[in-house]
Amino acid sequence: MDAHVREMTAEDIDAVSEIRVRGWQFAYRGLMPQAHLDALDIEEDAAARREFWAKRPPGVRALVAERAGRIVGFCGFGPTRDDDQPEGAYQVYAIYVRPAELATGAGRALMDATLDRCRTAGAPAVCLWVLTGNERARRFYERAGFRTDGTSATYDVDGVPVPEVRYVRQLG
Template structure:
């Protein structure tokens, strides 16, 4: 996408990020998790949670937004230290990456992922991990094209009584990049 700019998220971006996240879930996870759950998602409630998170300080978590020409927020991602339970592992984790549904395939996701990889590398993390729904073929192809591969980690969580399986992906980073 020409003219996309990636920058750190500010408090002023919260409403736009909540809309990107909720609409992204509703589009990407249709058929992969209960539709009743997706239909019940609220942009306003998501924004309220984000405001509370921002008010406490973001700590080691980095939130990035992608802006289109004119400053409209069209994508969001966040990353930070990977945690296996409560124990730090030394790796980083991409916690989320969402793009407005109309912008999927335009390069917004690649721009966000590229900036995240640069920043994770600058911080000296040896690997970036992420979790993706097992049956989300589009997301899995996206990450595989970027060099990620499943590392054998699996887990499931429950959404409205339905088990939703995930697989973990990892990308080893060039230690010289940081």
């Protein structure tokens, strides 16, 4: 059964937080400190997400993918946070599906819908950041037409440097 993609609502926040936390714990095992991953809390994430959602910046949007009435994934996107991207470029801030839904088409449906909305908004390009060691995600983005542009960064997670690389897809 294909995933149905729709705009996220405030009522979806609990499910989205569960997917985000479980997604991090699955995808980032071995890529960032396990103690950090183990400490992630769904209820805390949901509370922070509700606060953000109530006053999110203009243009910031999110989509959810559903199967049989159950949310199986989400994607957050909006104007890029990267100053060196073209005027009007967008950024995928996060895209996660339930680990059991990997390779079922839910992620592809979310990405396709996200790119369609970015294109409709007039974005010339879309960028995203991915952990350098997250090979599964990197393959997914490459199949979706994204290419690394050579830009990298490192951020600190509990005193451990975590490297990431930027991918970009032109929409023109």
